[in-house]
Amino acid sequence: MTFTEGGSTDQGAEIEAGAAQRLVVIGNGMAGCRAVEELLARAPGRYAITIFGAEPRVNYNRIMLSPVLAGEKSFDEIVINDHAWYRDNAIRLVSGDPVVAIDRDARIVRSASGIEVGYDRLLIATGSDPFIIPVPGSKLDGVISFRDMADVDRMLAAADRGGAAVVIGGGLLGLEAAHGLSLRGMKVTVLHIMPTLMERQLDEAAGWLLKSALEARGQTILTGADTAEIVGDGAVEGVRLKDGTFIPASLVVMAVGIRPSVALARAAGLEIGRGIKVDDHMVTSDPHVLAVGECVEHDGMVYGLVAPLWDMCRALADGLVDRHSGYRGSVTSTKLKVSGIDVFSAGDFSGGDGAEDIVLRDASRGIYKRVVVRDDRIVGAVLYGDTADGSWYFDLLKKREDISAVRDMLIFGQAFALGGGQADPKAAVAALSADAEICGCNGVSKGKIVACIDGGATTLDAVRATCKASASCGSCTGLVEILLSLSLGEDYAGERTVKTVCKCTSFGHDDVRREIVAQGMKSIPEVMQKLHWSTPDGCSSCRPALNYYLLCAWPGDYVDDQQSRFVNERMHANIQKDGTYSVVPRMWGGLTNPRELRAIADVVEKYDAPMVKVTGGQRLDIFGIKKEDLPAVWADLNAAGMVSGHAYGKSLRTVKTCVGSEWCRFGTQDSTGLGVKIERMSWGSWMPHKFKIAVSGCPRNCAEATIKDFGVVCVDSGYELHVGGNGGIKVRATDLLCKVATERQAMDYCAAFIQLYREEARYLERTAPWIERVGVDYIRSRIADDEVGREALTSRFLFAQSFSQEDPWAARAAGAEREQHAHWGELRPLGAPLHAIAAE
Template identity: 85%
Template sequence: MEHRPLKAETDTREHLVVIGNGMAGCRAVEELIARDPNRYRVTIFGAEPRVNYNRIMLSPVLAGEKSFDDIVINDAGWYADNGIALIAGDPVAHIDRDTKTVTTRSGLAESYDRLLIATGSDPFIIPVPGKDLPGVIAFRDMDDVDTMLAAADAGGDAVVIGGGLLGLEAAHGLSLRGMKVTVIHLMPTLMERQLDEAAGWLLKNALEARGQTILTGADTAEIIGTGKVEGVKLKDGTLIPASLVVMAVGIRPSVALARDAGLAVGRGIQVDDHMVTSDPAVLAVGECVEHDGQVYGLVAPLWDMCRSLADGLVEQPTGYRGSFTSTKLKVSGIDVFSAGDFSGGDGCEDIVLRDASRGVYKRVIVKGDRIVGAVLYGDTADGNWYFDLLKKQEDVSDLRDLLIFGQAFAAGGGAADPKAAVAALSDDAEICGCNGVTKGQVVSCIAKGAHSLDAVRGTCKASASCGSCTGLVENLLALTLGDDVQSGPKTMCKCTSFGHDDVRREIVAQAMRSIPEVMQKLHWTTPDGCSSCRPALNYYLLCALPGEYVDDQQSRFVNERLHANIQKDGTYSVVPRMWGGLTNPTELRAIADVVEKYNAPMVKVTGGQRLDIFGIKKEDLPAVWADLNAAGMVSGHAYGKALRTVKTCVGSEWCRFGTQDSTGLGVRIERMSWGSWMPHKFKIAVSGCPRNCAEATIKDFGVVCVDSGYELHVGGNGGIHVRATDLLCKVANEQEAMDYCAAFIQLYREEARYLERTAPWIERVGLAHIVARIVDDEPGREALRARFLYSQSFSQDDPWAQRAEGAEAEHHAPMARFIPQGETA
């Protein structure tokens, strides 16, 4: 891939050639442009055939939490807008310092006035037999991620050698992708350079609870296999099967190019405080350099280097003086932070907090009234604060009694005050470690007009990567702007400036009929959208055009495509529908036959009165659904954004307290509403009396039978944040209960935003709005009901067993890369 501005040959400016299109090289150019955009003509050479992307976010891409488009830092437009020539996929192979020329692998030659080397680092491959077998890879770039994704699609076992930061992130991603993962670590403690023994133990337990096998104190003897990797043998004789081996044992500065050019090289390319090498015309920055005897493999020092390098290029005096480093683990649901020296020793005092019930461990190491190290597990919110105190060597004697409880308590004198905490940070305190953004830069960005979180992200990049600093940025917005913070409707995603309500309105107003048409007419900024907007657009079109719009299966979450949910061992669970929770001998025999035929290790009764079959292999899903469908059983949509279940009690048919036929009504409601796609999961219950055994008052739509009729309840939620229903109204008979239910579902489908459950929807629009549309407006209610039944006449015709036939081909479909692979219920 090559991009060159027009008429570069007539440009008389000094020519800066950059070797390395990665984070350090491009950040250095960004800093230079910010200081003097017209000073240099810039050409960048990159080894990969891609634009610049955030390498530290490869782990979320592997885990399915982000796509490649989500981690691009500088797209093609950035190079064009700044007149930068990009030659990607053709790495520089030789530097001739005498003629000031670089030559690429393909033979392309380019002269320079100033040369910047930003070649990064090379992975260390342990020299054991079998290290060159196909299937043995490192974890350094997007090509490695693609290789791991292909291996995960094929299934099998993976071994990750190295229990450091990168190795654990690789293991987490492969585990989420369905592989059985074993981590081999030579040292007795995971991440031993960043964590003490206690935090390492907590981390090991958490990872093992997620299904990974963690072997510490384990030494690799050889990688075995014939023609490809088949396993790893340890020095104690243990043999671990593997179809993929990821080496993540460390990195080394990439210095071969510089050494061959005759530059001074130690552990890295040796540089001064302005990143100038032993040749005044050649600079170097990033993981490839050695400054004052130190090399750095973390991102924050790179940003410091880039600022000093840019200062030097425009003849400003500020120089680099070295960096303090901190570390965060990017594994979803596991919070780990470490900074400084936690080894302790003479003159050091440990302040420790352990909260077993919350899984929290905090240790701050103080020496001479100064923080010298910190280790946080389970609650890392105060990591930046401790790190700032450490870097500045602040006297913490006055905070000693409150120090371990965090900044909010210390700033508030013992009362938690997050705003006071962030207000107490100095302007040069780091807010966003991923992008090297300080508090002062965020405040300056806000002062210049970035009055919302999205605006801050788009301007100075704070909170634009892993998102762990979002709370700090939001507090800075509140402190700086007060009531002027723009918290209006959020955009659907970064692909568009439109919010969900705007998109729904425009789809109808402009009679749009497809996802590409929506993206074109509404000026999407990405070519194909992302994993956030595509499922939403698919739903909005499906809702607006029943019977006309062709459902785009590749814009659905994987569990909706397969009618099954991936489990942590890579198998799937299947839930067939049982109307109202009722079943019969034929259905039970069909389930039993499937369990035996496909060796399912577990069958469990769910909270929604269904049977969940666990341990089904992905390749067996089409056959499983065919067998169940043959017995008349259809998908329970147990993991879909759809009606899931209608829970019932036995009601008046069997219960001595029952007032109405709750079971029969539940069956009729479920048969009426199954197969209806929703903005989010949707649950219904019918209780036969006010004793409410079916828990109708924590469901999205609930019916409570009473002597005089049926109470209808809406907007309940029994999840993480429990919400009791609001009483909608009371009706006299079953038909009215069903009519109101249909109208309510359709109103929710037409008005709620995608991934918005009924509870927040009702809280947003108000119960009075729901009552006015459904209870008070009889013609309007009938119109809603009619639209619902019309859409159901199409959605319930599909043979759900056939829908699972996409299981074999789904990873080969063009849009499959945008959709998360392990979305949970």
């Protein structure tokens, strides 16, 4: 415990209030001390001030803990108020001795060591507490948070011992902890449960850029990673995820979030919501008690950024000197350096009705800018790699200014927009209003900086010392230097013709597919960034296409993005006009049995389905299933061994058969048996569009094989293979591909044709228009005439099928179905993926 008393050498004596009112501050952090600074600027000497701090230190800048961890700064360099400040302002500091009780009736606070101090006004600035996820092992030695200097000291000690660290949480603090530990020589893995890093501040595109940049710095970033337990016998040995992955580590840093620290206020009987409830003057439910910072809730909002805290402190100080300006809430922005990477975010970037996105992507420079506009006003912005115009966008956003006059040049920044297309950064900064925020870390406006310069602060260091602009993260340094220069003058030493995938890009389908493989792109945001998508997250046309192309190119590596699928594929059923769904279980080759029929009947009765219909694909379609019943319906069908017929999917739909030689007097081959084998071979494979197969047992063609995407007509001497047919509005008869002698060959050729279609057709292009576009001779040359090429296609198809996505509600049936067609997998060794073949 340490005492610092202004004007006194008696370390423990009470300050005699005299005429001054007694102000006690609980919390020696950034918010509490900033409130005191604002108060001293307005009325020095009006209050006798005592500050209690839980840490045994003076006030320091928590924003700068990351540079200390990284070795870029020392603790002394991040101190905001040293011992001299407390002494010079007659402030009594009681550090390392937290307040444990508030007696509101007697107006006394009591510390852990038993010190009691009376107050006329009490300010609670207890900040926030780190959230520790309650998984098994969370209390092991080696599990720490990242909130204060003590946590940094523990991380530095762990880094000195070496080894591996796991950081749980891909927000700002987690990424900064990972960066610092990595620079200290530890092998670092970041686990983030959401698919996008810093998802509250960044959209998907910027999140992908950030992830790529951090991975290039040697960190391992696992998104969508859900922690199951922290493993160890007394001390941390590693982290196990819910998917079974184990990551060895001797240190686990929890950085999953914070919660307002309200335990003390709650025990004192103050009104609590998400935080300590305050009014516009930062007064709690007790008129003698105020609160400020991350611990408070104002108008339903809790803030974790520094800029709102500074606004609160100004309003609080005004209230303490009877000015009563009031706090009206804050529009927040985030301007950060995440591991040396510039990031800016402000407002609402979720888009929605009436919103327009203006996007600039420069993949080679790692720059991404997105401004969201609604009704000719900026409502949100995300900048990555170049944040120089963040303050300007934020100023326009806060003031709701009409940007129609500069809309065409808005995305290029203030210098271009206000300079008529000529970049002039000085003119841009000169045009900023006096209340435009320059330094977000310390809440310093342009007007305040100019006043500092006019008052004699003629160097960058002098400005930092006077008003603290650019004294924290430093990202606004360039703007401050421009203001110095403006104030002191010389004294301050093809348009594409190809049909594009959609309006979001100038690339065609074939271009996109080629570049995905050539550049090794393995995620939708990566494709959009590197191919300069003009929208932030794509649209309903391009996202499903990109999802399919990535799934096709990288089987086993790419994780299917369910949100980029059409609703029927997401729900595993066909939505009907009344909002209910129809469910079609798979019947292999049109065959069924009493167990399956009984299961279907039970489902119809149990879920009150109003209609069951035999489909044209020789299956039963159950209509009128409610959305909320779909998981249970599939579970019941799975129990009978039935899986989805994918009647909703851009995938294999049906394999229609006739009874063939087993029963029909005209049958030449076992068409039913071959149809079942082909269906078991190819089910679950995603394709550019729906795909139908039929096997007819003789030329009478009862299964209608000559109007299917792939058809087999059995003849006495073997099997005629047909491709590119379809029914529907525009009926197209198939083209004869070739004739083969054995079932094995028919299956080989079918697999090769499907894979060629999967790899080369455009998304939502059926086989009929695809063949008409490329020509049936091309198809024959790739499959019938090129044995080596056909074998490679078949091999790639089998490889992809080994990773094909099962229905999430078919888990119990999946194993059995795999077994039933395992014999087909044994016919050929699993081949290499498309990208490996292309590389050869």
